[in-house]
Structure formats: structure tokens, C-alpha cells
Amino acid sequence: MDRSSSPEERASALLAASSQHQKYRWLVEQPANSPQQTDFQGVRYPAQLPCTPTVVYTDGPEGVRNVTGVTAFPAAIAAASTWDEQLVYDKHVAQADEAFGKGKNVILAPGLAGGRTPLSGRTPEYLGEDPVLSGRLGAAGVRGIEAEGRVLADLKHYVANEQELDREESSSNVDERTLRQIYDLPFEIAVRRGDPESVMCSFNQVNGVYACEDERLNTVLKDDFGMRGYVMSDFGSVHSTAASLMNGLDQELNRPVWFTPYLLDEALTRGEITQARIDEAAHRVVTAYIRGGLFDNPLPTKPRADVSPREHTQIARRTAEEGSVLLANDGALPLNPERGQKIAVIGATASSQETDGVSAADACGMPLPERFGGSSTMACENLVAADTAIRDRARREGASVTFDDGSDLSAASVAAADADVVVVFGHQRAGEFADIEDLRLDHGGDALIEAVAAVNPNTVVVLQTGSAVEMPWLQDVRAVLETWYGGEQQGPAIASLLFGDVNPSGKLPMTFPKALADTPTSTPEQYPGVFADGSTERPEGSTEIRQVEYSEGLQVGHRWYEAQGIEPLFSFGHGLSYTSFEYGDLQVLPAASGAQDGLTLRFALRNSGEVDGTEVAQAYLALPDAAGEPFRRLIGWQRVALDAGQEEVVEIHLSAADLADMHLLQHWDVRTGEWNTTPGTYRVDVGGSLQTATSADFQIR
Numbered sequence: 001m002d003r004s005s006s007p008e009e010r011a012s013a014l015l016a017a018s019s020q021h022q023k024y025r026w027l028v029e030q031p032a033n034s035p036q037q038t039d040f041q042g043v044r045y046p047a048q049l050p051c052t053p054t055v056v057y058t059d060g061p062e063g064v065r066n067v068t069g070v071t072a073f074p075a076a077i078a079a080a081s082t083w084d085e086q087l088v089y090d091k092h093v094a095q096a097d098e099a100f101g102k103g104k105n106v107i108l109a110p111g112l113a114g115g116r117t118p119l120s121g122r123t124p125e126y127l128g129e130d131p132v133l134s135g136r137l138g139a140a141g142v143r144g145i146e147a148e149g150r151v152l153a154d155l156k157h158y159v160a161n162e163q164e165l166d167r168e169e170s171s172s173n174v175d176e177r178t179l180r181q182i183y184d185l186p187f188e189i190a191v192r193r194g195d196p197e198s199v200m201c202s203f204n205q206v207n208g209v210y211a212c213e214d215e216r217l218n219t220v221l222k223d224d225f226g227m228r229g230y231v232m233s234d235f236g237s238v239h240s241t242a243a244s245l246m247n248g249l250d251q252e253l254n255r256p257v258w259f260t261p262y263l264l265d266e267a268l269t270r271g272e273i274t275q276a277r278i279d280e281a282a283h284r285v286v287t288a289y290i291r292g293g294l295f296d297n298p299l300p301t302k303p304r305a306d307v308s309p310r311e312h313t314q315i316a317r318r319t320a321e322e323g324s325v326l327l328a329n330d331g332a333l334p335l336n337p338e339r340g341q342k343i344a345v346i347g348a349t350a351s352s353q354e355t356d357g358v359s360a361a362d363a364c365g366m367p368l369p370e371r372f373g374g375s376s377t378m379a380c381e382n383l384v385a386a387d388t389a390i391r392d393r394a395r396r397e398g399a400s401v402t403f404d405d406g407s408d409l410s411a412a413s414v415a416a417a418d419a420d421v422v423v424v425f426g427h428q429r430a431g432e433f434a435d436i437e438d439l440r441l442d443h444g445g446d447a448l449i450e451a452v453a454a455v456n457p458n459t460v461v462v463l464q465t466g467s468a469v470e471m472p473w474l475q476d477v478r479a480v481l482e483t484w485y486g487g488e489q490q491g492p493a494i495a496s497l498l499f500g501d502v503n504p505s506g507k508l509p510m511t512f513p514k515a516l517a518d519t520p521t522s523t524p525e526q527y528p529g530v531f532a533d534g535s536t537e538r539p540e541g542s543t544e545i546r547q548v549e550y551s552e553g554l555q556v557g558h559r560w561y562e563a564q565g566i567e568p569l570f571s572f573g574h575g576l577s578y579t580s581f582e583y584g585d586l587q588v589l590p591a592a593s594g595a596q597d598g599l600t601l602r603f604a605l606r607n608s609g610e611v612d613g614t615e616v617a618q619a620y621l622a623l624p625d626a627a628g629e630p631f632r633r634l635i636g637w638q639r640v641a642l643d644a645g646q647e648e649v650v651e652i653h654l655s656a657a658d659l660a661d662m663h664l665l666q667h668w669d670v671r672t673g674e675w676n677t678t679p680g681t682y683r684v685d686v687g688g689s690l691q692t693a694t695s696a697d698f699q700i701r
Contacts (some may be wrong), residue, residue: 012283017049024282025045026251026282026286027259028252029251029253029255038428039317043255043261053298053299056103058107059107061109062076062097062487064095064104068379068381068559069102069381070307070379071094071312072307072378072381072383073383073487073488074318074486076109076124077484078319079323080128081484081509082505084608084639085140087322089144090315091141092110092140092147094312095109095144096147098312099151100151103300103302105151105152105297107145107614110129110137110153111156111157112126112138113162115556116162116520116521116556117520118439118467118511121432122430124484127509129556129557130489130634131183132189133184134186134615136662138194139194145196146195149296150233150294152289155196155199156202158187158217159202160202161211163548163681166206166528167204168236168237169538169545170545170546170547172207175670178550179300180675181668184267185662187199187221188224188661188663192274192661197228197229197288201231205545208295209236210244212244212284213237213243213249217247228291229280230288231251232251234253234488236257241264245264246273249281249554295542298456308382313489317489320486321497322495324483324494325508326497326504327412327480327482330479333478333479333481334497337394339398341397342402343390343400345403345404346423346448347402347405348499349559350390353405362464363464363486365377366431366432366485369433376485377431378487379451381488383488383491389491389495390423390494390495393495393499402415406424406425409448412452416456417456419456422458423460425463426445426461427465428445431466435528439468440471441463449477452477453473459477461477461480461481462481464483464484464490496603500578500611507575507688508570508574508647511561511572520555520557526550526552527548555631558571558631559570559633562632563630571690571691572689573618577609577611579611580609581605581688582605586684586694587696588697597655598656598657599622599659600651601651601684602651605650607647615639617637617639617640618692620686621633621684626679635680637654681699683696
């Protein structure tokens with residue numbers, strides 16, 4: 001406990017004073033959260049040394065789960081739509097503070113994935129489909145959780161964990177270049193820029209090897225990325241003792257099954273594992289706990305009842321506001337109600353009152369699929385529903401609001417026809433344990449919107465979804481606002497956006513296709529994967545591994561649509577505003593240096609409308625043809641707030657470290673097994689989405 005020594009020295013001192021079985025105990029999540037307990041579900045350990053802290057893990061992509069008195073923040077996909085690293089950092093600082101106050105000091109978050117299919121059930125708890133965007137935001141989340149030096153982050157799930165269907169009995173079969181550039185890259189960025197104390201390996205196999213016993217944990221995650229912390233498993237994702245430990249797994253999560261003292265002793269006796277590897281794993285865990293402050297900042301002896309102050313509520317609301325994306329608008333928004341005007345709010349998720357098992361709680365945290373209970377993963381005890389917030393805001397203008405739950409199309413149509421303007425809510429449940437079956441709204445949402453729009457031409461749609469949805473009714477409505485799962489402050493955030501008190505600035509972190517058939521994984525072999533007989537249905541009682549072929553390669557997300565010339569419904573990076581922005585005069589500096597010292601993208605940005613607003617200026621890069629990538633990649637962005645009529649020269653600076661850490665100018669060369677830069681002409685495009693507005697070339701020789 002000598003703080004003048006380094007964390008590594010302190011860990012070595014503790015382990016030198018430990019027995020073999022005390023060392024083993026670091027290789028599992030601390031049983032029952034008590035270092036003095038000696039029995040965990042029939043597995044016996046000696047008590048730990050007296051200085052050992054109590055360590056309590058908690059899940060939490062959007063907030064501290066399974067407790068009350070905490071803030072229900074918006075889902076991670078909403079946070080990704082802000083493109084705001086500082087806000088993501090602030091949210092995770094707040095979440096770590098709440099976790100500690102509740103007696104928890106390791107948060108299983110942030111989550112990263114490649115966004116391979118919008119059907120993935122866990123899409124709402126990830127940060128979108130682009131490795132650079134999700135990697136940078138993930139790094140901000142890690143830094144936020146660990147900022148106060150008393151709570152650890154756990155970056156998950158490594159790697160190629162892209163579907164819930166058979167997640168424990170499937171193999172993600174993917175080539176090395178695609179692994180490095182699409183699925184590894186967000187983790188590499190988050191590790192290099194966030195320095196997480198732990199990373200979680202995933203359930204699935206990768207090319208026939210379970211992720212938690214894949215040598216890439218050592219060779220790629222620890223060696224290439226420089227991950228200093230420890231690797232923990234997911235719940236039940238360990239399938240071996242020796243292969244897992246020797247290939248880089250340091251800790252078994254939840255309860256000891258494969259890393260029990262008996263099995264470790266037996267494997268050591270047989271020479272299947274080494275004492276050096278046992279010591280290394282324990283040292284990684286203890287060092288991370290010390291470095292992260294767990295030894296020096298013990299958890300409170302009694303958790304606080306309420307750890308959600310006003311400042312955290314404000315962060316939740318701001319995230320919901322910045323993370324909402326105005327997808328379409330013909331001028332219907334912002335609402336400008338006159339005295340006596342009638343507004344009809346329609347749809348079950350607009351109200352806290354439950355209708356047929358659906359309410360605003362389904363749009364708070366990540367809701368589980370109906371077969372798993374359907375409820376939100378967050379308590380959302382301070383939830384303010386949209387109908388309440390819209391009614392309160394309309395009252396200030398002398399307008400009236402009626403509500404219909406939308407359960408009866410005839411009644412909803414009558415309510416819509418009697419109103420001057422209709423705000424109709426559509427939702428989609430997506431969560432862990434099951435993928436969604438299609439990209440349609442749940443509970444007849446599409447039919448409800450079509451019925452309402454048929455009787456009232458002034459129809460505005462508010463979407464509360466965890467992934468992309470098709471919109472067969474798009475041409476019949478005047479505006480569409482995607483608000484994702486907006487947390488406890490969803491109502492006030494939606495009202496502020498609808499009435500123009502806040503100008504929308506969110507941008508899509510994932511592509512919305514026109515139809516599911518347009519997605520990169522449209523064949524059975526790609527999704528859901530097939531069995532040996534070529535079928536997609538698992539034979540009853542079978543434990544055969546489903547083979548999922550990542551044959552689309554690098555063409556994931558927006559890369560696919562651009563390379564294939566498929567027009568999506570709404571592109572990656574898309575998001576409208578109540579004002580307009582003009583770009584011009586892009587310069588890439590230094591223009592011909594080979595970019596060894598970094599790149600600066602300088603351009604003019606003007607708010608050409610009549611409303612103050614914030615634009616997310618995005619930069620995309622096209623590599624030379626020889627690199628073999630017929631699409632552009634995101635390399636940077638900047639949020640810029642401009643008053644109406646204001647013009648500013650904006651710079652997106654990419655340092656040499658940025659270029660190296662994120663491999664912005666490089667591709668993975670499978671022949672050399674290294675990152676390489678192709679000589680030739682590179683083009684940079686800058687704009688408010690993939691539909692960019694200004695371009696410039698530069699050369700690398």
C-alpha cells in the first residue's frame with residue numbers, strides 16, 4: 001500500500017506475499033465481491049490479503065444498471081449521434097461517479113462493434129458502424145470512466161461479435177485485412193487513445209477459434225495495440241482452461257468454471273499452463289486495480305440512495321438533444337403553434353401510461369426483446385414522457401395537446417383529423433439476447449403512421465428506435481426526427497427540438513437502408529450464417545457451430561453503399577438543421593509533404609440561414625486506386641457552432657500521432673503483415689455528411 005512505489009511494484013509486492021491459490025483468485029471476478037469470503041458456489045479459495053479491496057462489477061452502456069437512484073442516460077447509439085467527444089467524456093465521468101456511489105467500481109462499458117448488420121440486437125449499446133467514429137468516442141468514454149481514479153472501464157466485446165443469434169455457437173469467418181481495418185480498428189483506437197484497464201473478449205469464435213482463447217489476445221490486443229490492462233471474459237464465454245489462459249485471457253467473469261483452483265492446479269501439473277503465465281495474469285489484474293485507484297479509494301461501506309444530481313440530469317438531456325437526428329423536414333419543424341392551435345400526440349411510447357405492454361419506458365434505456373421481458377435495462381424512475389413535455393411547452397404558446405395511444409387505428413385517425421398538426425411516435429425494440437427480425441416498426445407502427453398521415457397532411461414522425469428502420473410512409477409525412485432511446489429526459493429533449501428551442505445537430509452514426517435487401521449481409525451465408533447442411537435453422541439439440549461468412553470484406557456500413565452504388569434511405573453522417581450551412585475553399589496543409597508531420601484540413605463554413613446552429617463538419621478520404629478501396633473513409637470531424645449569417649475558417653487538424661494511431665492513410669497489407677501507405681493521389685472531401693461539399697487533393701510519394 002506504499003503509494004510512492006509504482007503500481008507494477010506494488011502488484012509484485014502483493015503477489016510475492018500471496019499463496020498460489022490467492023493468486024488464482026485474481027483470475028476470476030472476486031467471488032461475492034468480498035475479499036474475505038472463502039466459498040463461491042462451491043469453489044473454495046483462501047481469504048485474500050487484508051489490503052485487498054472490494055471489487056464490484058456492473059454492466060452499463062447507458063448507465064448503472066439494476067439499481068435505483070441513478071441517471072438513465074440515452075443509449076450509446078444516441079451518444080454516438082452527437083459526434084461530441086467532450087459530451088461522451090462528461091457522461092462517462094458522471095456514470096462512474098454514480099457507479100462508485102452505488103458501491104461499484106468496474107463498469108462493463110463502453111461497447112464497440114463494426115455495425116455489420118442493422119439487425120444486430122445490441123446495436124443500441126454500440127457507437128455506430130464506423131471504426132474511427134466509434135473508436136474515438138469509445139476512447140472518450142474510457143477516459144471519462146477512469147478520470148477520477150477510482151472506477152475502471154471495460155472495453156467490450158473483442159472481436160467480430162456482430163450478432164446475438166447463436167452468439168456463443170457461431171464463427172465469424174473474416175479475412176485478416178477486414179479484421180484489422182473494420183473490427184480491430186475501433187478497439188485499437190480506443191486502447192491507444194483511452195488506455196482502458198480492461199478489455200472483454202467476446203462469445204463468438206473468430207475463424208473457428210473462440211475469441212477468449214484466440215492467440216490474437218496476446219499478439220494483437222496486447223502486443224500490437226499495447227493494451228496494458230487485463231483481458232476478462234464475457235459471462236460464460238470461456239471454453240477451456242489451458243487454451244484460454246495461455247493465449248491471453250487473464251480473468252474469468254462472473255463465476256469460476258474453467259479457472260477454478262482444481263483445474264488450474266491440474267493444468268499446471270500436466271504442463272499445459274505455466275507458472276509464469278499465472279503470475280502474469282494475476283499481475284495484470286492487480287496492477288490494473290492499483291493503477292485505476294481501487295486499492296487506494298475503497299468503495300463506500302453503504303451505497304448512497306440517490307446518486308443522480310441535477311448536473312447529471314442536464315448531461316442526459318443534452319445528450320438526448322444533441323443525439324437526436326432530424327432525418328427529413330419540409331418546413332413543418334420547428335412547430336410554430338398559434339393560440340388555439342390543436343396538436344395531437346399519438347403513439348404508446350409518447351406516454352408513461354402503458355398500452356398493451358408499451359410505454360415511454362420502452363424508449364428509455366435499451367429494451368429487451370419481448371421474448372425476454374421487453375422492459376428497459378434501466379429503471380428510468382425519473383422518466384419525463386414526451387406527451388407531458390409537449391403539453392407543457394405548447395401551453396406557453398396557448399396551444400392545446402390531445403393524446404391517443406394509437407392502439408386503435410380508427411380512434412387514432414379521428415384524433416389526427418381533428419388536429420392542426422400531428423406528432424406520431426413509432427418505436428422498435430432492440431436489445432441483448434436476440435436480433436431483430438426486420439427493419440419495420442414494432443406493434444403496427446408503420447400502419448399507424450400511414451393511417452394518421454392519410455387524414456392529416458401536417459404529420460410529423462418521432463422515431464424511438466435502437467437501429468435503422470425502413471420508412472414506407474416517408475413521402476406521406478412532413479418531417480422525421482430520430483431520437484433513439486432517449487433516457488429519462490427524452491420528453492423535454494423531444495419538446496425542445498420540436499418547438500425549436502434547440503436546433504437539431506445530431507448526425508447518423510449508421511446508414512439507414514431503403515430495404516433490408518440493400519444491406520451488406522443479404523445472403524444466408526453472410527447472415528444469419530449456415531450449418532453444414534446449408535440450412536439457416538439450427539437442428540433441435542444441435543451444438544454445431546454456425547458459420548457466418550464475412551464475404552463482404554471491407555464493405556461494411558457506408559463503405560458498402562458507396563462501393564456498390566446503392567442509394568440508402570439516409571446516409572451515414574446525415575442530419576438536418578433548422579438552418580443551412582455552406583462549405584468552401586478546402587485546403588490540405590501541408591499540400592505535398594507526404595503527411596509525415598500530420599495534415600490540417602482548412603475550409604470556410606458559413607451559417608447561411610436565419611437560425612443559430614451547430615454543424616458537424618465531416619472529412620472523408622479517398623485512397624489511390626491501387627489501395628483497392630472503392631469507397632471513402634471517415635478521417636475526422638469537428639462540431640462548429642455558428643450564429644445566423646456567421647462565417648468561420650475551420651481547421652480539422654490530424655497530427656502525426658492521429659494518423660498513426662488510427663491508420664488514417666494506411667491499409668493492412670496481408671502480404672507483409674503490416675500497415676502500408678500507398679503512394680499516389682489522395683482526395684479529401686468535407687461536408688455535413690457523406691454528400692460532401694468541397695474537395696482537395698494531395699500527394700504521397
